Amino acid sequence: MPPAESAAAPAARAAGAGNPSVRGAGRRAHLPIDDALAPFADLLRQHLPTPEDIEQAAALRRERRRRPAKARAAGAATALAVVAVAGVLWADPVLHRESLASAVGERQARPLPDGSTVRLNSGTRVEVALHLRSRRLSLAHGEAAFEVAHAPWHAWAPWLQRPFTVQAGAVAVEDIGTVFNIRRDETAAAGDAANAGADITVQQGSVRVHAGTGTAPVVLHAGQALHTRPGTAWPAPVEADTARVAAWQAGRLRLDATPLADAVAEMQRHRRTPITLADGHAAALRISGEFDLDRIDQLIDLLPRLAPVRVDRHADGSVVIGLRTAHQKP
Numbered sequence: 001m002p003p004a005e006s007a008a009a010p011a012a013r014a015a016g017a018g019n020p021s022v023r024g025a026g027r028r029a030h031l032p033i034d035d036a037l038a039p040f041a042d043l044l045r046q047h048l049p050t051p052e053d054i055e056q057a058a059a060l061r062r063e064r065r066r067r068p069a070k071a072r073a074a075g076a077a078t079a080l081a082v083v084a085v086a087g088v089l090w091a092d093p094v095l096h097r098e099s100l101a102s103a104v105g106e107r108q109a110r111p112l113p114d115g116s117t118v119r120l121n122s123g124t125r126v127e128v129a130l131h132l133r134s135r136r137l138s139l140a141h142g143e144a145a146f147e148v149a150h151a152p153w154h155a156w157a158p159w160l161q162r163p164f165t166v167q168a169g170a171v172a173v174e175d176i177g178t179v180f181n182i183r184r185d186e187t188a189a190a191g192d193a194a195n196a197g198a199d200i201t202v203q204q205g206s207v208r209v210h211a212g213t214g215t216a217p218v219v220l221h222a223g224q225a226l227h228t229r230p231g232t233a234w235p236a237p238v239e240a241d242t243a244r245v246a247a248w249q250a251g252r253l254r255l256d257a258t259p260l261a262d263a264v265a266e267m268q269r270h271r272r273t274p275i276t277l278a279d280g281h282a283a284a285l286r287i288s289g290e291f292d293l294d295r296i297d298q299l300i301d302l303l304p305r306l307a308p309v310r311v312d313r314h315a316d317g318s319v320v321i322g323l324r325t326a327h328q329k330p
Contacts, residue, residue, distance in 0.1 A: 096130040102142070105270045107251065107293070115149030116164070121183075121248055122270045122293070131162075138167040139198070143183040143269075145249055148175045168198035171211055171228050178205025178222070181245045185229060197229035201240040253291045253299070260285040260307060264321065270296045278322030282309050285323075 102108045102120040109119045114135060118126055124142025129135075137146070148164045164175035168182045185197035200209055202220045209218045209226055211234055218237065220226055225240035247254035253270075255263050261283035264275050270293055277283045285307040291299045300319055303309050312320040 100126040117147040119145040135164045145181045174208040176206040179203040201225045273317035282323040
């Protein structure tokens with residue numbers, strides 16, 4: 001049978017070549033696939049994605065794969081920023097530093113960048129260091145008044161306020177919301193400035209005074225004072241001489257039955273050349289009055305009218321004050 005089939009095949013091919021319907025069927029079998037699918041194009045477009053859809057889907061998948069990495073990177077950056085901010089806050093860096101000083105016989109009112117004001121009495125030096133989270137000042141010597149500026153939220157959120165502290169020898173005075181005055185103990189300061197005492201007077205508000213480790217702080221309110229001295233027990237608050245403090249801030253020296261020795265010490269703070277008391281009897285005399293701090297020499301010349309003393313002036317500018325005898329005139 002195979003030979004017969006082989007013999008018939010050429011005949012069939014010959015017959016097909018002469019038959020037009022057979023030839024058309026053969027051509028349709030080799031038409032491009034797009035032509036063959038053309039009748040179904042609309043239906044296929046509804047169910048199959050376009051090349052643009054496929055590209056968008058691929059791009060979306062790539063973006064989804066990148067998102068976790070971006071989130072991790074953003075989280076790490078945020079964590080680093082938080083750590084950096086915390087480090088800066090903990091370090092409390094200095095933003096502003098300056099030295100304030102007044103010469104003997106000079107008084108100054110110096111504003112600070114935070115809005116506070118420091119008033120310097122004669123021969124005073126204050127070191128200022130304004131930090132990011134705190135304000136730290138140091139009274140090296142002399143006398144100064146501090147009017148502390150506070151943020152608008154201080155009344156209802158005082159813990160958000162930068163602390164304002166003044167170191168005066170061995171004590172630290174912390175502002176609670178106030179105007180206060182500090183005077184260094186000149187006698188102790190001359191021998192040991194680091195441990196010198198201080199007189200703290202509160203004119204407005206309150207302060208908290210720290211004496212160091214192991215000692216509970218003392219809170220002072222308006223009208224109270226604390227007189228600390230090295231080597232002595234921690235004192236109790238006393239009534240403040242706010243009139244004297246207000247007087248020097250106004251350029252006046254107020255004496256109220258003040259021993260002449262104390263009055264001379266006050267005058268000496270405002271004069272470069274020495275004033276000496278010749279004897280103890282003269283030192284115990286008491287004088288009163290209010291005088292111009294810019295005219296201390298006029299006050300010295302006025303002393304014989306205020307007390308039974310004589311004033312001897314020398315060529316070098318020094319002054320000796322002694323008790324006046326009965327036959328000497330004022």
